[in-house]
Amino acid sequence: MTNNLFIGLPNLITIPFCSSKTNHFPTHIKRHQPSSSGIVPFSSPISSSIRCSFSLPDLCYFYDSIADMDTVSSQGLYPLHHCKTIHLVRHAQGIHNVAGELDHSAYLSPELFDAHLTPLGWQQVDNLRKHVHSSGLSKRIELVVVSPLLRTMQTAVAVFGGQGYMDGIDVAPLMVENVGKSSRPAISSLNSPPFVAVELCREHLGVHWCDKRRSITDYKQLFPAIDFSLIESDDDILWKPDVREANEEVAARGLKFLNWLWTRKEKEIAVVTHSGFLIHTLGAFGNDCHPTMKSEICRPFKNCELRSVVTVDKSMIGSTDTFDHHGNIPCGPDVPSDNGNEEIPDAFSK
Numbered sequence: 001m002t003n004n005l006f007i008g009l010p011n012l013i014t015i016p017f018c019s020s021k022t023n024h025f026p027t028h029i030k031r032h033q034p035s036s037s038g039i040v041p042f043s044s045p046i047s048s049s050i051r052c053s054f055s056l057p058d059l060c061y062f063y064d065s066i067a068d069m070d071t072v073s074s075q076g077l078y079p080l081h082h083c084k085t086i087h088l089v090r091h092a093q094g095i096h097n098v099a100g101e102l103d104h105s106a107y108l109s110p111e112l113f114d115a116h117l118t119p120l121g122w123q124q125v126d127n128l129r130k131h132v133h134s135s136g137l138s139k140r141i142e143l144v145v146v147s148p149l150l151r152t153m154q155t156a157v158a159v160f161g162g163q164g165y166m167d168g169i170d171v172a173p174l175m176v177e178n179v180g181k182s183s184r185p186a187i188s189s190l191n192s193p194p195f196v197a198v199e200l201c202r203e204h205l206g207v208h209w210c211d212k213r214r215s216i217t218d219y220k221q222l223f224p225a226i227d228f229s230l231i232e233s234d235d236d237i238l239w240k241p242d243v244r245e246a247n248e249e250v251a252a253r254g255l256k257f258l259n260w261l262w263t264r265k266e267k268e269i270a271v272v273t274h275s276g277f278l279i280h281t282l283g284a285f286g287n288d289c290h291p292t293m294k295s296e297i298c299r300p301f302k303n304c305e306l307r308s309v310v311t312v313d314k315s316m317i318g319s320t321d322t323f324d325h326h327g328n329i330p331c332g333p334d335v336p337s338d339n340g341n342e343e344i345p346d347a348f349s350k
Contacts, residue, residue: 039285039297039309081324082313084261087141087270088278089128089159090301092121094151096210097303107208114150115210116180121151124304125158131306132159141193142266147273148197148231149213150180153223155304156195156272162188172224179222189225193270196227200257203274205238205245211274212239247280254281262313275301 096115099106106112117125132138138160146156157174174195175187189195197219203211213219213236216228254277261269278301286294301307328334 039282039311076312078312078314079324083267084311084313085268085308086261086311087137087268087306087308088301089155089270089272089306090275090278090303091117091147091149091151091155091272092124092128092304093118094121094210096208107210110209112208112210113212114214116150117154117182121155121303122158122182122184125155128304128306129159140268141270142268143264144193144195144270144272145198145201145261146195146226146271147202147277148199148216148219148228149202149211149274150222152272152274153197153219153226154180154182156270157187157223157226158184159272160192160195160270162190162192174225175223176221194227195223195225196229197231198257198260199231199238200253200260201271201273201277202238204250204276206240207242207244212236250277250280251284253277255284257281258311261311 094115094117096107096112098118099109099112132141141160144156144160146152154175161174171189173186174189174192175184177186178184202213205211215236216231216234219226220228258281261271279298283298286297297309
C-alpha cells in the first residue's frame with residue numbers, strides 16, 4: 001500500500017513553500033506544543049507535495065530515533081488530504097500606492113476611493129499572468145478568492161481569468177471593458193476557475209478611502225461572473241471614516257479567513273488580497289521555527305507578488321477526501337515478516 005503524504009514542518013498553524021533562493025529547511029527548531037494547523041514555505045509550486053512509501057520497520061526506526069532527541073525534527077509528515085495549497089497574491093500597483101509614496105496623508109483623500117490599478121499595475125498583471133500560464137499553475141487552481149475592492153478584482157480576473165471576451169458568447173464576462181478607466185478589454189470567464197468575493201480578506205478597514213468599497217450592486221455590473229453571494233450587505237458597512245481597524249483585529253480576521261478556507265472542498269486555491277492583510281495574518285505564524293523561515297513567512301509582499309504556501313489542518317476541520325488506498329483487499333493474513341512474533345506498537349496499529 002502506498003500512502004500519499006506531505007512532508008513539511010511540524011507545529012505550525014499554517015505551512016510556506018521554500019523560495020527558489022532557499023531550497024533547504026532549517027536543521028533545528030525549538031520544541032513547542034503542536035498547534036491545530038500549520039504553514040511552511042515551498043520549494044516549487046509545481047511539486048507542491050512529496051509522495052512516498054514507508055514500510056512499518058522504517059517508520060518504527062524513525063519513531064525510535066527521534067524519541068530521544070532534545071529538539072523537534074525540522075521536518076514533519078502529514079496526510080495529504082489534510083493539506084491545502086494556497087497561492088497568495090498581493091494586488092498590482094494602484095493609484096493609492098503612487099499617491100501614498102509621495103505623501104502618506106493622501107490616503108485620507110476621498111479622491112482615492114476604491115483605488116484602481118495604474119498603467120504600471122496592468123503591466124505587472126500581464127507579467128504575472130504569463131508566469132502562472134508558463135508554470136502550469138493556471139491549470140491547477142480550482143478556486144480564486146478575492147477581496148471585494150476594485151484593485152484586487154482587476155488583478156484577480158486579469159491574472160487567473162480567461163481570454164478576451166467576445167460578443168455573442170453566451171456566458172457572463174469576469175470583467176466588462178474599461179473598468180477603472182483602464183482601457184482594457186472585457187475578460188471572459190470561459191476556461192477559468194470560479195471566482196468568489198470574500199470580505200474577510202479585505203485590507204485594513206476604516207479611515208483610508210482607498211480601502212472603502214463600492215456597493216455590491218455596482219460591482220456586479222463591472223464583474224458579472226464573480227460570485228458576491230457571501231457578502232451580506234450591499235453597502236460597505238464595515239468601513240468607518242474615523243476608526244481604523246487595529247493590527248490585532250486584522251490578524252484575528254486573517255485567522256478566521258484561513259479557517260473559512262478549510263470549509264472549502266478545493267485543495268488548490270488562489271487568494272488575491274492586500275499587503276496589510278497579508279503582513280498581519282502571516283505574522284501569527286512561524287514563531288516555533290527557525291528565524292530564517294519565520295522571516296520568509298512574514299516578508300512583506302511587493303505589488304503583484306505571488307507566494308505559495310501549504311496549510312495543514314491538524315484539527316480535522318477540512319475535507320476527508322483522499323487518494324489513499326486502504327489495502328488488504330481482498331482481506332488476508334497481513335502480519336509483517338520481521339514482526340511476526342511481536343506486538344505492533346499502538347502508534348502504528350491504527
